[in-house]
Amino acid sequence: MHRKNNWSSVSNWLGRYGTFSALLIITASFLIFIPNFRSFSNFKALMFQVSMLVIVSAGLTIVFSVGETDISTGAIVSLSGVFAAFLMVKNVSPIFAIVITILGGVILGAMNGIMIGYLRVPALLGTFVTSIIALGINYLLGLGSSIRITKELSGDFYLSLGGGYLLGIPIPFIFAVIITVILLILLEKTKWGLRMYAVGGNREAAVTFGINIRKVKLAAFIISGFCSSIAGLLLSARLGAGSPIGGDAYTLDAIAATFVGVSMFREGEPHIGGTILGVLIMGILVNGMRLLGISYEMQIILRGLFILAAVATAGKRALFRTKLF
Amino acid sequence: MISRDFSMTDNLLELTNITKTFPGVKALNAVNFSARRGEIHALIGENGAGKSTLIKIISGIYNKDSGDIRINGEKIEISSPKEARQNGISTIHQELNLVPFLTVLENFWVGREDDFTKMFLNKQKMRSQTETIFKRLEINIPLDVPVKKLSVANQQMVSIARAISEEAKILIMDEPTARLTADEINILFSTIKKLAEQGVTIIYISHRLEEIFQLAHRITILKDGEVQGTIPIKEATVSNIVNMMVGQNYENRFKKVQIDPGDKVLECIDLCDKTKLKNVSFSVRSGEIVGVVGPVGSGRTELVKAIFGDNPIHSGKIIVDGKVVHPKNPASAIKNGIALIPEDRRGEGLIMHMDVAENVTLPTFAQWSPLGFLRRRLDHKIAKEIAKKVDIRMASITQRVRYLSGGNQQKVVVSKWLVKKSRLFLMDEPTAGIDVGAKAEIYNLVSNLVSEGAGVIFISSEIPEVVNISDRILVMRSGTIVKQFDRSEASEEKILNVILGGEIS
Numbered sequence: 165m166h167r168k169n170n171w172s173s174v175s176n177w178l179g180r181y182g183t184f185s186a187l188l189i190i191t192a193s194f195l196i197f198i199p200n201f202r203s204f205s206n207f208k209a210l211m212f213q214v215s216m217l218v219i220v221s222a223g224l225t226i227v228f229s230v231g232e233t234d235i236s237t238g239a240i241v242s243l244s245g246v247f248a249a250f251l252m253v254k255n256v257s258p259i260f261a262i263v264i265t266i267l268g269g270v271i272l273g274a275m276n277g278i279m280i281g282y283l284r285v286p287a288l289l290g291t292f293v294t295s296i297i298a299l300g301i302n303y304l305l306g307l308g309s310s311i312r313i314t315k316e317l318s319g320d321f322y323l324s325l326g327g328g329y330l331l332g333i334p335i336p337f338i339f340a341v342i343i344t345v346i347l348l349i350l351l352e353k354t355k356w357g358l359r360m361y362a363v364g365g366n367r368e369a370a371v372t373f374g375i376n377i378r379k380v381k382l383a384a385f386i387i388s389g390f391c392s393s394i395a396g397l398l399l400s401a402r403l404g405a406g407s408p409i410g411g412d413a414y415t416l417d418a419i420a421a422t423f424v425g426v427s428m429f430r431e432g433e434p435h436i437g438g439t440i441l442g443v444l445i446m447g448i449l450v451n452g453m454r455l456l457g458i459s460y461e462m463q464i465i466l467r468g469l470f471i472l473a474a475v476a477t478a479g480k481r482a483l484f485r486t487k488l489f
Numbered sequence: 490m491i492s493r494d495f496s497m498t499d500n501l502l503e504l505t506n507i508t509k510t511f512p513g514v515k516a517l518n519a520v521n522f523s524a525r526r527g528e529i530h531a532l533i534g535e536n537g538a539g540k541s542t543l544i545k546i547i548s549g550i551y552n553k554d555s556g557d558i559r560i561n562g563e564k565i566e567i568s569s570p571k572e573a574r575q576n577g578i579s580t581i582h583q584e585l586n587l588v589p590f591l592t593v594l595e596n597f598w599v600g601r602e603d604d605f606t607k608m609f610l611n612k613q614k615m616r617s618q619t620e621t622i623f624k625r626l627e628i629n630i631p632l633d634v635p636v637k638k639l640s641v642a643n644q645q646m647v648s649i650a651r652a653i654s655e656e657a658k659i660l661i662m663d664e665p666t667a668r669l670t671a672d673e674i675n676i677l678f679s680t681i682k683k684l685a686e687q688g689v690t691i692i693y694i695s696h697r698l699e700e701i702f703q704l705a706h707r708i709t710i711l712k713d714g715e716v717q718g719t720i721p722i723k724e725a726t727v728s729n730i731v732n733m734m735v736g737q738n739y740e741n742r743f744k745k746v747q748i749d750p751g752d753k754v755l756e757c758i759d760l761c762d763k764t765k766l767k768n769v770s771f772s773v774r775s776g777e778i779v780g781v782v783g784p785v786g787s788g789r790t791e792l793v794k795a796i797f798g799d800n801p802i803h804s805g806k807i808i809v810d811g812k813v814v815h816p817k818n819p820a821s822a823i824k825n826g827i828a829l830i831p832e833d834r835r836g837e838g839l840i841m842h843m844d845v846a847e848n849v850t851l852p853t854f855a856q857w858s859p860l861g862f863l864r865r866r867l868d869h870k871i872a873k874e875i876a877k878k879v880d881i882r883m884a885s886i887t888q889r890v891r892y893l894s895g896g897n898q899q900k901v902v903v904s905k906w907l908v909k910k911s912r913l914f915l916m917d918e919p920t921a922g923i924d925v926g927a928k929a930e931i932y933n934l935v936s937n938l939v940s941e942g943a944g945v946i947f948i949s950s951e952i953p954e955v956v957n958i959s960d961r962i963l964v965m966r967s968g969t970i971v972k973q974f975d976r977s978e979a980s981e982e983k984i985l986n987v988i989l990g991g992e993i994s
Contacts, residue, residue: 353609353610354608354609354610355599355602355603355608355609355610356608358591358595358598358599358602358610359599359600361588361590361591361595361599362588362591362595362599362600365588365589365590365591366585366586366587366588366589368586369585369586369587369588369596370588370599370600371570372570372586373599373600373601374571374574374600374601375599375600433590
């Protein structure tokens with residue numbers, strides 16, 4: 165019993181500050197040992213790289229805050245890119261394609277919300293079902309290959325959403341900042357955020373407080389679907405193509421990033437700020453590995469190991485809270 | 490502070506002829522109950538008397554079968570907790586009903602922020618309103634602390650204050666002092682009295698008579714789903730309350746077979762755990778049934794869990810069959826021949842979708858399956874022998890335990906430990922939720938166990954059955970044994986007296 169207490173205080177510390185220390189150590193060593201890492205152009209590249217993950221993870225944080233989880237994010241990201249490209253190939257105007265795609269993301273999110281909030285399907289299963297449906301539509305539209313988005317097709321406007329700058333700042337990054345700030349305010353400053361935290365924190369109490377649990381959960385999943393579709397649009401604009409698998413990695417990366425936030429803030433509660441920190445760790449790690457010339461395949465394995473480390477050091481509460489345990 | 494003169498004949502809440510039936514049980518039978526404005530009305534009765542059913546009907550969790558509910562003389566229907574709240578009825582539950590990591594202020598307003606705002610939280614306004622209510626109740630709790638950092642008592646205060654701010658006229662409190670210290674109880678009591686002075690009606694449920702004498706204006710006593718009487722506190726005495734709770738008619742007396750006790754199977758010396766148990770010493774001999782009674786939270790369950798290695802011991806000794814043991818986990822306790830029949834039969838005692846044979850042989854089949862392959866035929870043979878011995882009524886040995894009755898399920902739980910020939914059985918509420926006929930069979934089963942030389946610790950909230958079956962009875966209160974009765978001197982009244990906080994002689 166005594167031994168266990170010592171051990172649990174060590175693992176508590178690791179769970180709360182381990183990832184933050186990791187971020188500092190990783191960044192510091194990259195700054196020292198990789199000359200290119202310090203360059204301004206790399207900094208801009210990093211901003212591009214993390215933008216989409218920030219958006220997906222911020223949406224996922226909302227879902228975590230109501231005590232659920234979402235593994236359909238990556239599939240919605242992929243589908244959204246393919247969908248927008250498909251529409252534009254069919255001569256739909258870029259603006260209209262964007263609107264319809266976002267609507268699609270919202271509908272898939274609502275599907276998650278109805279299954280999980282109203283029909284009481286477990287989140288892991290419900291969002292998995294949605295991701296399979298998204299995958300099916302994805303392959304139906306693009307037959308499993310990328311749909312190119314050429315300049316002739318979409319004009320400068322669409323492609324600049326992914327690769328352009330505004331006042332020297334990458335446009336996807338601006339989107340990421342705007343969405344993050346809106347969701348941060350939603351979660352921390354509005355009555356809806358408070359209700360979300362209440363539903364996730366103690367479901368039974370929330371019921372006696374007269375909160376409509378089902379509605380709150382539906383809203384959370386819709387926000388997540390919305391965020392994933394935005395990320396998908398930006399990704400396709402960046403790649404110049406709707407890639408059928410381009411967004412798949414976001415499912416796990418976003419869970420890992422959000423997880424870091426859950427372990428760090430409010431002792432086991434989801435928090436947008438923590439999520440952003442998690443995304444930065446993931447982004448810096450990938451960026452540094454690329455600069456070091458580590459092969460893409462090896463990068464995937466190392467990223468997997470990093471996620472494993474984050475999960476292994478996180479407290480039981482965080483695992484429980486994110487329905488991963 | 491508002492203090493008005495409330496006429497004590499003015500019935501705020503009035504229940505007439507409330508009846509509620511569950512499959513097989515009449516939980517409430519034509520119950521009449523009334524509470525006046527500003528009254529503290531205690532509700533008392535043994536487990537299963539119908540207190541919680543009555544409370545759940547008033548607070549909208551259950552629907553009554555028949556009868557009327559009136560508030561201020563006006564007939565109303567309460568079919569959900571929300572409707573109860575709209576009628577001014579709030580319940581303070583035993584367990585924490587707040588969101589642990591949100592602050593006091595956030596917990597106070599979440600779900601009804603609309604009072605202030607369309608969208609953004611107006612913390613300043615929320616704060617000033619909360620402070621007003623806290624001041625009125627003379628509560629002093631910081632508003633920006635997460636409620637999980639508060640003591641249980643303060644968490645309760647937050648719940649009470651929230652109910653009051655929702656303009657609750659009737660406050661139901663279910664065993665509110667179960668987890669409080671003496672000082673905290675005093676604070677709670679002064680708050681309750683203050684609320685009553687301000688015109689709030691309190692329905693107070695407790696096992697502790699001394700509290701009721703301190704607080705209540707009237708007491709209503711329930712027994713077997715019927716009201717035995719409502720008496721003003723001035724006319725009440727411990728003995729007349731106990732008499733009304735116990736009643737005269739106790740049938741189905743079980744015939745105890747006297748066995749000469751053998752060696753000590755278990756001895757506990759000055760057992761303490763980290764939280765609850767304080768210097769618990771007692772012993773169990775082979776052939777002996779030792780009953781353990783005490784209110785919920787008295788440490789009964791903690792005690793058997795400590796013996797079973799499921800609750801770390803801080804100090805003291807456990808001696809099994811003459812040897813000092815240190816049960817680190819249930820596995821080592823099982824090796825020492827100790828068996829636990831847990832309180833939650835379905836959740837912890839059985840695997841409901843597996844069949845009788847599988848459940849019976851689960852802890853032991855590995856002994857005769859050295860390579861890990863199941864030997865179904867042998868499993869079935871062994872399970873059948875034991876099922877016959879304890880008389881499990883089943884279609885076949887391969888029937889799923891889910892389809893057995895409660896009593897037969899309990900027999901399967903016990904059977905698991907008979908394969909191993911366990912020497913000491915720890916039974917935590919073995920007859921809970923079992924109908925009367927099946928209870929007698931459980932008593933016979935326990936009787937057979939001891940006649941074959943086992944020792945049994947029998948925990949139960951039903952005092953009559955403990956009196957009937959036990960050779961000795963231990964009464965526990967706040968983590969320690971306050972009194973031991975021998976079979977010859979034990980009676981329901983004496984035991985109730987000790988449990989309810991009467992004199993310990």
